Each structure stands twice: as C-alpha cells, then as structure tokens.
Amino acid sequence: MKIRIIGSVAAGTSVAAKARRNNEEADIRIYDRDYDISYSVCGIPYFIGDEVEDLETLNPRDPAWFKKRYNVDIQTRHEVTDIDHDTKTLTIKNLDTGETLTDTYDILVFATGASPLTPNIEGTELGHVFHIRTIQNAGAIDQFIESRKPKTATIIGAGYIGLEMAEQLTHLGIEVTILQRSNQVMKHLDKDIADRITDTLKAHGVNVLLDQEAVRITETEIITSKGDTIASDLVFLAVGVKPNTALAEKIDVKLGKTGAIAVNEKMQTNLPDVYAVGDVAESFSVITGKPLYRPLGSTANKMGRIAGDVITGGNSIHRGILGTGIVRVFELAIGQTGLNEQEALAQGYDIETLHNIKPARAAYLGGKEIIIKAIADRATGRLLGVQAVGEEGVDKRIDVFVTAMTFGAKAEDLFHLDLAYAPPFSTTKDPVMYTGMALDNAIKKQNKLLTPKELQHRMEKGESFQIIDTRAKNQYDKSHIPDAVNIPLAELRNKAKDLDPKKPILCYCNSGVTGNAAQNILRQMGFEEVYNLSGGNKNYQVYRK
Structure with a gap:
C-alpha cells in the first residue's frame, strides 16, 4: 500500500506515524514544499520574546529522524503541483533544483495546512512586514529585531497569535499598537469578556485601536481608515488563516461550508482513497453537529492519528470539537x-x-x-x-x-x-x-439572572426596575448602579414592605452570592419577578466602562 501525504507539520506527520505503527509493510512518503517539518507554530511568539532561547526547540525533528524512527520518507522542498486521480499520479517539483518528477499512490492524504491571510493593504510587501506562521518567518523576525532594533510595532489583528505577539514584543521593550477592525479583541469571545483583555493590554502600555483598519503601510508608519498615523518600525499581519485547498480542488475534492475540505468522521473526502486532515480540513461542533473550522495543532494531531488508523484498517472516528482555546496575555x-x-x-x-x-x-x-x-x-x-x-x-x-x-x-x-x-x-x-x-x-427554580447587557437593553426599552444594592453602605458609596437603593441584606426582611410587589426587582452585591440570597428572601416573601444581577456590581462596572 502506497500512502502519499502532502504536508509534514502536525497533521501529516501524525498520519504517517500512526499508519506505520499499524502497518510495517506500507510504503509511506510525505511531500512538503517548506524547509521544516513537525514544528510548533504556537511557540513562535515565545521565541520572538526570548522565552524560548533556541529556535530549534520548536523544530526538534527532521526528515532523517523520522526516517530512522518510523521508516517514513519525508521530502521537504518538494511541492506537489498536479494530481491525476484517475491514474493516481502525482507531479512533484523539487524547489531547490527545479527538477520535475512523478509518483503514484494508493492512498492520498491532504495535510496542506493553512496560509496566513494578507489583507488588501498597500505596503504589505515591505521588508519590515511579517506573517507569523513558519520557522522561516520566526528566524527572519528574530534577525530583523536583532539587527534593526525597532522601537515601535503594529499588530494588525487581535486574535490569539496577535495578542501573544503584543505580550512578547512589550517584554522586549517595543512600543506596541494593536489595530483591529471590529469593536473587540478575540472574536470568539463575547464583548463583555473581551473588554477585560483590552483593559489588561492597555494597563501594560499596549495601544489598542478598535473599529479601525490599516489602509497603507510605509517604511515608518501606518495610515488607518480614520486618518490616524501610527509610527511603526515593525508590522505583523495576524488577521487569520485560509485553508490551502487549491490543490485538492484541482481533483474536485469537495469543500465544506467553512471553506475547508469537507470530511466525514473517518477523515475521508468525497473521493475514494483521498483523505484530508489538519488545518486544511473542516471539523464539526460537538454542540450543534454543524461544520466548524478552528485550526489548532491539537486538533490537527488528532485528525492525523484518526486518518492514519483508518487508512491501515482501524476503526477510529472523529468525534468533533468544541472550538476550545486558551491564551496568556500578560x-x-x-x-x-x-x-x-x-x-x-x-x-x-x-x-x-x-x-x-x-x-x-x-x-x-x-x-x-x-x-x-x-x-x-x-x-x-x-x-x-x-x-x-x-x-x-x-x-x-x-x-x-x-x-x-x-x-x-x-x-x-x-x-x-x-x-x-x-x-x-x-x-x-x-x-x-x-x-x-x-x-x-x-x-x-426561577432564580432569574439578568446580565448587565440585558438590564441595559430592557431599561432602554422603557422598563422600570426596583434596584437593590445589598452590600454595606461603604461599598455602595464607592460605586453602585444608577438609581439603586442601598438595603444591606441584614435589613432586607424589615424593609421589604416598602417595595412594590407589582414592579420587577433587581438585587445585586459585589459578585452575585449575596444578591442571590436577597433574591431568595424576596421570592419567599411573595415577590414574583425578582432578578439577581449576573456577576454583581463588579461585572456591571466593567461592562459600563
């Protein structure tokens, strides 16, 4: 069985490793147009910020190691340029010599990953503008910082890697600006949570510009859609990635709703003997069952292992993802x-x-x-x-x-x-x-919760609430919700008679516990529409900033 894999980072190497564990006789070969294999994209910001001292730490394996360990041939700097699925033939170009060669397969796996998006901005081709995706990118960025000693940097995009870079560049003493076209950082979060991250970034000196886009990059500055000028010795493009599907589309591999390759639970595409794994492939939500695209190394490894098992006779299946993510920001x-x-x-x-x-x-x-x-x-x-x-x-x-x-x-x-x-x-x-x-x-139990957002929305619609601050007076004096009446919990039973039983009541404390206790008291006393403010005054004050 000739297994041919296109792509040698997390997913492709996982396919090969699992297939070899299951089958010692299979002829397994990986082609990759890049220089490096099986490296940690997620670790690049930490190398840039000197938390990782040696770049080789992020790239510990090479084709020779893989050959010795798994008896798998990995040919880097070899780009698959064409596929004839009828004859199961690959056309490959050696990018170092220009030589063209052919190979055949029984099983073909697309592990072609994703490429960073380049926004349509004048000046992205300049030498101080970088993507953050490959080991080659990392080396070039490190060399630029070492030789040019930039004082200012702008990160276009505020997703995971953009925020990681903001942290690491700040640690290097570089003045950082984040430019984000939407009204919040980290689009996968709700704004009330994302705003807490923005506050932390600003507290550490990061200039966060929301609702703005870059329209032009020069050697020394960026011009934004609002006409602002940002001094920038260094620019990073971190606006997301796009699955590398062009080669698969040449043989009519079907794409899913997310734009990545559609696969079933066994990582099989619509074509027989053709699989797709990793950042080029679509996953699905554990919650909704619907297509979901969240390119992460952990998911890529999982997909690769599943495909390697299925190809060699196993019965593994992909159970979907939740789209889990985590990031450190200072x-x-x-x-x-x-x-x-x-x-x-x-x-x-x-x-x-x-x-x-x-x-x-x-x-x-x-x-x-x-x-x-x-x-x-x-x-x-x-x-x-x-x-x-x-x-x-x-x-x-x-x-x-x-x-x-x-x-x-x-x-x-x-x-x-x-x-x-x-x-x-x-x-x-x-x-x-x-x-x-x-x-x-x-x-x-009808212990109804009301978020600050819901409270504001309902009040803007003209609804009126009796708002009770159940904290001590000194806490109330320090900060409270407008129109709130201070009735500490210990006094609530006696003062409840002054409340209108026909009018909605909102109780709150610092974070929610005492507000819930007040809510229970009033409900037991016969008040029907009683809410507890979700997250209490702490959450409200952050929301209202």
Missing part, C-alpha cells in the same frame, strides 16, 4: 470553549447566562478571582459554552468544562463533580461546581 489567562452568547442565540437556543466571579483557590492563601461566563440551554439544561478570565486556575477549569460538555453534561451535573479540593488548589465549592449550581437554580 498576567491573564483567557480560555473559552463551546458557543459564546451570540453564537448560541444565532443557533436558536433559549439561553441562561451566568457570570460567576470566584477565587481560584482559598482567598486566605492569596487566591485570585476567576471570571467565568457560562451559557446553558434553558430547555434541556445542557451546558453550551464557557469563557473564563483570571490570573490563575483558568486552564484547569476550562478543561473540566470541556470534559463535561464533551459528554453532554447539564448545568446540574457540574455541582456533583467530585473535584480535587485543598485550600492551595481550590475552594470547598469550586468555581466549576458553583457555576453549575447557579445555572441550574436559574433554569429550574
């Missing part, structure tokens, strides 16, 4: 999985939304707060998505949520998880458990 970790609020609403779900603000571990040991935004389906209680921001413990919680959601957990299931507890690591009621409890109460 002291913050930001994680997300599943649907955000806007995506859930667009899919037609009737959602309950909770902002849970809790310490990651015991406060008396210095535990710092995590802000968790969780979204559940009111009809079924199923957890649909989670976003989390904090200085510690975010990765642990996101992974717990991911595991639960992968197996279809409902909000109520989270409370029953037997999570590890000791004060240095968690709290007795872990933020994950409390998230499930509060969401379940909101869904089943």
Whole structure:
C-alpha cells in the first residue's frame, strides 16, 4: 500500500506515524514544499520574546529522524503541483533544483495546512512586514529585531497569535499598537469578556485601536481608515488563516461550508482513497453537529492519528470539537470553549447566562478571582459554552468544562463533580461546581439572572426596575448602579414592605452570592419577578466602562 501525504507539520506527520505503527509493510512518503517539518507554530511568539532561547526547540525533528524512527520518507522542498486521480499520479517539483518528477499512490492524504491571510493593504510587501506562521518567518523576525532594533510595532489583528505577539514584543521593550477592525479583541469571545483583555493590554502600555483598519503601510508608519498615523518600525499581519485547498480542488475534492475540505468522521473526502486532515480540513461542533473550522495543532494531531488508523484498517472516528482555546496575555489567562452568547442565540437556543466571579483557590492563601461566563440551554439544561478570565486556575477549569460538555453534561451535573479540593488548589465549592449550581437554580427554580447587557437593553426599552444594592453602605458609596437603593441584606426582611410587589426587582452585591440570597428572601416573601444581577456590581462596572 502506497500512502502519499502532502504536508509534514502536525497533521501529516501524525498520519504517517500512526499508519506505520499499524502497518510495517506500507510504503509511506510525505511531500512538503517548506524547509521544516513537525514544528510548533504556537511557540513562535515565545521565541520572538526570548522565552524560548533556541529556535530549534520548536523544530526538534527532521526528515532523517523520522526516517530512522518510523521508516517514513519525508521530502521537504518538494511541492506537489498536479494530481491525476484517475491514474493516481502525482507531479512533484523539487524547489531547490527545479527538477520535475512523478509518483503514484494508493492512498492520498491532504495535510496542506493553512496560509496566513494578507489583507488588501498597500505596503504589505515591505521588508519590515511579517506573517507569523513558519520557522522561516520566526528566524527572519528574530534577525530583523536583532539587527534593526525597532522601537515601535503594529499588530494588525487581535486574535490569539496577535495578542501573544503584543505580550512578547512589550517584554522586549517595543512600543506596541494593536489595530483591529471590529469593536473587540478575540472574536470568539463575547464583548463583555473581551473588554477585560483590552483593559489588561492597555494597563501594560499596549495601544489598542478598535473599529479601525490599516489602509497603507510605509517604511515608518501606518495610515488607518480614520486618518490616524501610527509610527511603526515593525508590522505583523495576524488577521487569520485560509485553508490551502487549491490543490485538492484541482481533483474536485469537495469543500465544506467553512471553506475547508469537507470530511466525514473517518477523515475521508468525497473521493475514494483521498483523505484530508489538519488545518486544511473542516471539523464539526460537538454542540450543534454543524461544520466548524478552528485550526489548532491539537486538533490537527488528532485528525492525523484518526486518518492514519483508518487508512491501515482501524476503526477510529472523529468525534468533533468544541472550538476550545486558551491564551496568556500578560498576567491573564483567557480560555473559552463551546458557543459564546451570540453564537448560541444565532443557533436558536433559549439561553441562561451566568457570570460567576470566584477565587481560584482559598482567598486566605492569596487566591485570585476567576471570571467565568457560562451559557446553558434553558430547555434541556445542557451546558453550551464557557469563557473564563483570571490570573490563575483558568486552564484547569476550562478543561473540566470541556470534559463535561464533551459528554453532554447539564448545568446540574457540574455541582456533583467530585473535584480535587485543598485550600492551595481550590475552594470547598469550586468555581466549576458553583457555576453549575447557579445555572441550574436559574433554569429550574426561577432564580432569574439578568446580565448587565440585558438590564441595559430592557431599561432602554422603557422598563422600570426596583434596584437593590445589598452590600454595606461603604461599598455602595464607592460605586453602585444608577438609581439603586442601598438595603444591606441584614435589613432586607424589615424593609421589604416598602417595595412594590407589582414592579420587577433587581438585587445585586459585589459578585452575585449575596444578591442571590436577597433574591431568595424576596421570592419567599411573595415577590414574583425578582432578578439577581449576573456577576454583581463588579461585572456591571466593567461592562459600563
């Protein structure tokens, strides 16, 4: 069996490795037009910022190592330029010599990855403008910084790699500007969570310009769509990637709705004996079952292993993804999985939304707060998505949520998880458990939640609320919601008689716990429409900035 793989980064090498483990007799060969194989794209910003000292650390394997370990031939600087699927023949060009050769296959795997998008901006071809995608990019950027000593840099795009680069360049003492055409950073997050990241970037001296586009790049500056001029000795294009499908399209491989190659759960395309894996291939959502494209090395490795197993007689299947991601931005970790609020609403779900603000571990040991935004389906209680921001413990919680959601957990299931507890690591009621409890109460027991966004929307429509601040007077005096009346929880039972039972009531505290207690008191006293402000005053004040 002749297995031919086009592409030798995470997905392609995973196909080859798994196929070889299953079958010692298969003839396995990989072609790649690049210089390097199996490297860590995600590690490049940390090499640029000197957290990774040696570039070879991101590129530890070469074709010779792969040949010795797996008996797989990898031919770099060899570009597959044409395919005849009727005769199963490849045409390959040696990019170093210009020589053209042919090869045949029984099984063909597209692992051609994705390429960084180049926005339609005058000046992107200039020598100080870089993409952040390959080991060659990394080496060129490092050499530029070392030789030219840039003082200013602009990053066009505010996704994961753009934010990582902002952090690392700031650590190098370079003045950084982020230019983003939408009104928030990190499009996979809801704006109320993304704004917390913007605040952190600004606190570290990063100039964040939202709702603006670059229209021209010169040797020393960038001109924006609003006519602003940004001094820039160095420019990075980080506006996203596009799957490399052109070669596959030549033989009529079908693309999916996302623009990537459509595959089934066995990574098979519409053509017999043709597979696609990694950043060139489309995945699907565990939540909705619909196509989803989130190019990540972890997903690429998984897809490659599945294809390698299926090709050699195994029965592995791809179970979909949640679109999980995590990024570090200075002291913050930001994680997300599943649907955000806007995506859930667009899919037609009737959602309950909770902002849970809790310490990651015991406060008396210095535990710092995590802000968790969780979204559940009111009809079924199923957890649909989670976003989390904090200085510690975010990765642990996101992974717990991911595991639960992968197996279809409902909000109520989270409370029953037997999570590890000791004060240095968690709290007795872990933020994950409390998230499930509060969401379940909101869904089943009518402990209604109202987000700051929903409150503003309803008030703009002319609705009127009795707003009760249940905190101590000194906290109320420091900051509170406009028109709120300060009634500390201990006084609420006596003063409830002064409230109008026919008018909606909104209770709030600092983060939500005391507001929920006040809500329960009023509900027990017969007040019917009582809300607790999701995330309390802390969340409201961030939202209103």
